[in-house]
Amino acid sequence: MIISNLEITEGIFHKKVEFTEDVNLIFSTNNSVGKTTLIRFLLYALGYHIPSTKGINFEKCTCKIKIQTDNNEYLIIRGVNYLDVNTRDGKTTYILPNEHNQFISNVIGTNNQDLLNNLLGVIYIDQEKGWTLLNRGVVIGKIRFNIEQFVRGLSEKDCTELFNRLESVDVELKKYKQMFNLSEYQKGVSHLQGNIYHESLEENIKKEILGLQLEKGNLTIELKSLEKAINENDDFKKFIEKMKITVKSSGGEIIPVNKNTIVDFSDLQNLLYSRRIIILNEVSKIESQIKVLRRKLVKESNLAETESLIEKFDKSISKIELDSVQIMSIIEKLNAEKVEIRAQISKFTKTDDDVLLDLHGTILKYASELEVIDFIKQNRDYIFTSDLKSLSGAILHKLVFIFRLAYITALEKHLGIKLPLIIDSPSGREVEKENIEDMINILKRDFSKNQLIIASIYNYSFDSVNRIEINERLLES
Amino acid sequence: MTSKENINIKKKTTKESNELSQDKKDSNASSSLFGWDFQINAAISLFIENIERVDTVRLEGGKEDIEIKLNNGKTIYAQAKSVERRDDYSNIISKLSKGLVTLNNGNKEQDAEKLIYITNSPNPFNNKHTMYAFIDRTRKCVDDLPPECKTKLIKIIEDLKINETFPQELFRIDVLPFESSIIERYKAVQSEVSKFFYNLNKNQFGIADKVLDVWQKEIFKNGTLVDTSITLDKSSLIWPIIAISADCNVNEDIFEGYEPCEIEEMVLCYRDVINVLANRYLFCKTIISDYSDFRTSSKKLAKDFIEENWKNYKEYFEIETSDEIREVIIKLTLQKVISNKSLIGEIKKKVNL
Numbered sequence: 001m002i003i004s005n006l007e008i009t010e011g012i013f014h015k016k017v018e019f020t021e022d023v024n025l026i027f028s029t030n031n032s033v034g035k036t037t038l039i040r041f042l043l044y045a046l047g048y049h050i051p052s053t054k055g056i057n058f059e060k061c062t063c064k065i066k067i068q069t070d071n072n073e074y075l076i077i078r079g080v081n082y083l084d085v086n087t088r089d090g091k092t093t094y095i096l097p098n099e100h101n102q103f104i105s106n107v108i109g110t111n112n113q114d115l116l117n118n119l120l121g122v123i124y125i126d127q128e129k130g131w132t133l134l135n136r137g138v139v140i141g142k143i144r145f146n147i148e149q150f151v152r153g154l155s156e157k158d159c160t161e162l163f164n165r166l167e168s169v170d171v172e173l174k175k176y177k178q179m180f181n182l183s184e185y186q187k188g189v190s191h192l193q194g195n196i197y198h199e200s201l202e203e204n205i206k207k208e209i210l211g212l213q214l215e216k217g218n219l220t221i222e223l224k225s226l227e228k229a230i231n232e233n234d235d236f237k238k239f240i241e242k243m244k245i246t247v248k249s250s251g252g253e254i255i256p257v258n259k260n261t262i263v264d265f266s267d268l269q270n271l272l273y274s275r276r277i278i279i280l281n282e283v284s285k286i287e288s289q290i291k292v293l294r295r296k297l298v299k300e301s302n303l304a305e306t307e308s309l310i311e312k313f314d315k316s317i318s319k320i321e322l323d324s325v326q327i328m329s330i331i332e333k334l335n336a337e338k339v340e341i342r343a344q345i346s347k348f349t350k351t352d353d354d355v356l357l358d359l360h361g362t363i364l365k366y367a368s369e370l371e372v373i374d375f376i377k378q379n380r381d382y383i384f385t386s387d388l389k390s391l392s393g394a395i396l397h398k399l400v401f402i403f404r405l406a407y408i409t410a411l412e413k414h415l416g417i418k419l420p421l422i423i424d425s426p427s428g429r430e431v432e433k434e435n436i437e438d439m440i441n442i443l444k445r446d447f448s449k450n451q452l453i454i455a456s457i458y459n460y461s462f463d464s465v466n467r468i469e470i471n472e473r474l475l476e477s
Numbered sequence: 478m479t480s481k482e483n484i485n486i487k488k489k490t491t492k493e494s495n496e497l498s499q500d501k502k503d504s505n506a507s508s509s510l511f512g513w514d515f516q517i518n519a520a521i522s523l524f525i526e527n528i529e530r531v532d533t534v535r536l537e538g539g540k541e542d543i544e545i546k547l548n549n550g551k552t553i554y555a556q557a558k559s560v561e562r563r564d565d566y567s568n569i570i571s572k573l574s575k576g577l578v579t580l581n582n583g584n585k586e587q588d589a590e591k592l593i594y595i596t597n598s599p600n601p602f603n604n605k606h607t608m609y610a611f612i613d614r615t616r617k618c619v620d621d622l623p624p625e626c627k628t629k630l631i632k633i634i635e636d637l638k639i640n641e642t643f644p645q646e647l648f649r650i651d652v653l654p655f656e657s658s659i660i661e662r663y664k665a666v667q668s669e670v671s672k673f674f675y676n677l678n679k680n681q682f683g684i685a686d687k688v689l690d691v692w693q694k695e696i697f698k699n700g701t702l703v704d705t706s707i708t709l710d711k712s713s714l715i716w717p718i719i720a721i722s723a724d725c726n727v728n729e730d731i732f733e734g735y736e737p738c739e740i741e742e743m744v745l746c747y748r749d750v751i752n753v754l755a756n757r758y759l760f761c762k763t764i765i766s767d768y769s770d771f772r773t774s775s776k777k778l779a780k781d782f783i784e785e786n787w788k789n790y791k792e793y794f795e796i797e798t799s800d801e802i803r804e805v806i807i808k809l810t811l812q813k814v815i816s817n818k819s820l821i822g823e824i825k826k827k828v829n830l
Contacts, residue, residue, distance in 0.1 A: 225752055225756070229753065230756075237758075267818075271821065274716035274719065277720075281694055
C-alpha cells in the first residue's frame with residue numbers, strides 16, 4: 001500500500017502534497033508549523049477518527065487522498081461521517097465509524113477484525129503517545145493498540161466466545177456494583193435519617209380500604225345467600241298456600257295452612273329479614289368508611305406530591321431490600337470469573353509458537369543492533385510485558401521503535417503486502433544523535449521497500465528523500 | 478381617619494359579623510344534631526325499660542319527642558331535652574318549663590301511662606345542692622325528688638298555670654348521662670343494653686354495641702318519617718336482637734377433640750354451606766320435628782340428639798371434604814337450627830313478643 005497524495009482544503013486555504021513510494025520527509029526548521037497536523041490529516045483522510053490539532057478543525061476541511069495497492073487505486077474523499085471511495089470498480093460510500101474496518105479490509109485484503117483494529121498502531125508512531133506505546137495503549141485519540149489482539153489476529157485465533165462471556169460477566173459486574181453502591185447509599189440515608197421507610201400512611205390507608213372491601217365482599221355474598229333463602233322460603237309458602245290445604249285440630253277446628261299457621265315459618269323469615277337489615281347496615285357502614293378513607297388517600301397523595309425528588313428517591317431506595325454482604329460476595333465471584341476468563345484468553349493467545357517466535361526473533365535482532373538487548377527478557381512471552389517503569393526514556397524510545405518494526409514485519413508477512421510506516425518525530429527528547437542514526441540505518445536497510453513518511457525538524461541521511469517542507473503554516477491561501 | 482379607612486373598617490366589621498353569624502349557625506347545627514342523638518338514645522333507654530309491654534315506638538311523634546305505646550292501650554310520653562355541655566345550667570329551668578307544658582298538652586286525651594322529662598343534665602333543677610340525687614341513670618317520680626326540687630317543680634307548674642291539668646302522679650324526671658365527647662357519649666345507654674342482654678343470658682362480647690347500632694338506625698329512620706302515624710313496631714326492634722344473638726351462637730361442648738379456634742375456622746370456611754341449609758325452612762322444619770320427637774321419646778338434650786343423629790342428614794351435605802370435617806359441618810348446622818329455634822322462643826317470651 002502506497003500513499004500517493006493528499007489534498008486539504010479549508011475555505012480559501014489549500015494544500016496538496018505528493019508522496020513518493022520511498023522516503024518522504026515532512027520537514028520544517030521550526031516546531032509547531034504543521035508537520036504533525038499534516039500527518040494527522042493523512043490518517044483522517046483514511047477515515048480514522050483523529051483529534052484535530054490546535055488551530056484547525058479537521059471536520060471543517062475537505063480532504064482527498066489517493067492510495068495505491070497492487071490491485072487497485074483508491075481516490076478517497078473524507079466527509080465528517082463518511083468516506084467516498086472511488087476505484088476502478090466504481091464508487092462506494094462507507095459510513096464512519098461503523099464501516100471503516102470494511103474499507104481498510106478492502107485495501108489491505110483481510111477481514112480479521114483483530115488485525116484491522118490494531119493496524120494503525122502497527123504503521124503509525126504518534127509524536128505524543130506513540131513513543132510510549134510499547135505493546136498496549138493509546139495510538140492516537142481513542143484508537144488503541146493491544147498486543148494480545150494483534151497476536152490473535154496474526155495467529156487467526158477466534159476468542160469470540162470467551163470475549164462474549166467476558167462481556168456478559170462485565171455487564172453483570174457493573175449491575176452488581178451499582179447495587180452495592182445503592183446499598184451503601186441506603187446505609188447512608190438510614191444513618192442520617194433513621195429508617196425512613198416506614199409504611200407510609202398512604203399504603204396503610206390502601207391496606208385498610210382493601211380489608212374493608214374484602215369484608216364488604218364477604219357480606220355481599222352472605223346477603224345474596226340470605227335473599228335466596230328468603231325467596232325460596234317465600235316460594236314454598238306460596239306453593240303451600242296455593243294448594244289451599246286445611247288441617248283439623250284435635251278439637252275439630254279447621255285450620256287453613258298458610259304463613260300464619262305454618263309453625264315456625266314466620267319466625268324463620270323474620271330472623272332472615274332482620275339478618276338482612278343488619279348486613280345492609282354493616283355494608284353501608286363499610287361503604288362510608290371506605291369513602292372517608294378514599295378522601296384521606298387523595299389528601300395524602302396530594303401531600304406526597306409536595307415531596308422533593310430527593311425525598312421520594314430516598315423513600316424508594318429505603319424500601320429496596322439489599323444485602324450488601326451477599327452482593328459483595330457475588331462481585332468477588334464475578335471478578336474471579338473475569339480473571340479466569342482473561343487467563344483463558346491469555347493462554348489461548350499465547351499458544352501459537354510460530355507467531356511469537358517470529359515477533360520475538362525480530363525484537364531480539366533489533367535490540368541487539370540498538371544495544372538494548374540487556375533490557376529484553378529471553379522468553380518469547382516478553383512481547384506481552386507490562387513492565388515499562390523500569391525502562392528509561394531513551395531505552396523505551398528504542399524499544400518502542402523495535403517493537404513497531406517487529407509488528408510491521410509480522411503483519412506484512414501475514415498479509416503478503418508492504419505497508420507504509422508513518423513516524424512523527426523519531427528523534428524524541430532524550431535519544432542521542434548516534435542512536436537516531438542507528439534507527440534510521442535499520443529503516444534504510446530493512447524497510448527500503450516500505451513507503452516511509454517521517455515528520456521531523458531534522459534532516460535524516462536517506463539516499464533519496466521526497467522533502468515536503470512546511471514554512472510558516474500548513475495551509476496556504 | 479380617612480373615608481377609605483372608614484370603608485375598610487366597615488368591610489371588616491361586616492365580614493366579622495358574617496363569620497360570627499356563620500359560627501352561630503354551625504353551633505346551632507351541632508346542637509340540633511346532638512339533641513337529636515340524645516332523643517334517639519333516650520327512646521332506646523325507655524324502650525328497654527318497658528320492653529315487655531311495648532307495642533310501638535315513635536320519635537318526634539304527633540304530640541311528644543318520644544311516644545311509646547304499650548300493650549294496655551296507654552302511652553308513655555317523654556320530652557327529651559339535652560345540653561351539649563353538662564355543666565351548662567343556663568337554660569335548664571326554661572327547658573324543664575317548656576317540657577312540662579308540652580307534656581301537659583300531650584296528655585289532653587288522658588291516655589298517658591307516664592309523662593317523662595328526660596335530660597342529660599346532672600342538675601335538672603339548677604340547684605347544685607341537689608345534684609347528688611341525679612348521678613348516673615336516674616328516674617325520679619315527684620315524691621322521690623329531694624324536697625327543694627319538689628318544691629321548685631310545683632312552683633314551676635303553678636307559674637305555668639297548668640297545676641290543675643298536669644298529672645303530677647304520672648310525672649317522672651329521668652337523667653340519662655350523655656356526653657358531647659363521642660367516646661363517652663353512649664356509655665350509659667350501652668350499659669343498659671348490656672344489662673338487658675345479661676338478663677337474657679345472652680351477653681356475648683360485642684353484642685350490645687351491634688344491637689345499639691341497629692336500634693339507633695331504626696329509630697332514627699322512623700323518626701325522620703313525616704307521617705307520625707307510622708310507628709316502629711316492637712318486633713322491628715326485637716328481631717335484630719335475635720338475629721345478632723343467633724349469629725354469635727356456637728356451642729363448643731358438642732365438639733370434643735377440637736379447639737374453639739378450629740371450630741371457629743370451620744364456621745368461617747363453611748359459613749355458606751351452613752347458612753344455606755340453616756336458612757331453609759324445609760330443612761329447619763325437618764330437624765326441629767326430629768329433635769322434638771327425640772326429646773319427647775328420650776328426654777335427652779340437643780347435644781345427644783346431634784351426636785346420635787347427625788348421620789341421618791348426610792344427604793343434605795354434598796361437599797368435597799374429608800369425613801371428619803363433614804361430620805363437624807353437619808353437627809354445626811344442626812346445632813345452629815336447634816339453638817336458633819330455642820333462642821327465638823326464649824327471647825320472644827322474655828320480651829313478650
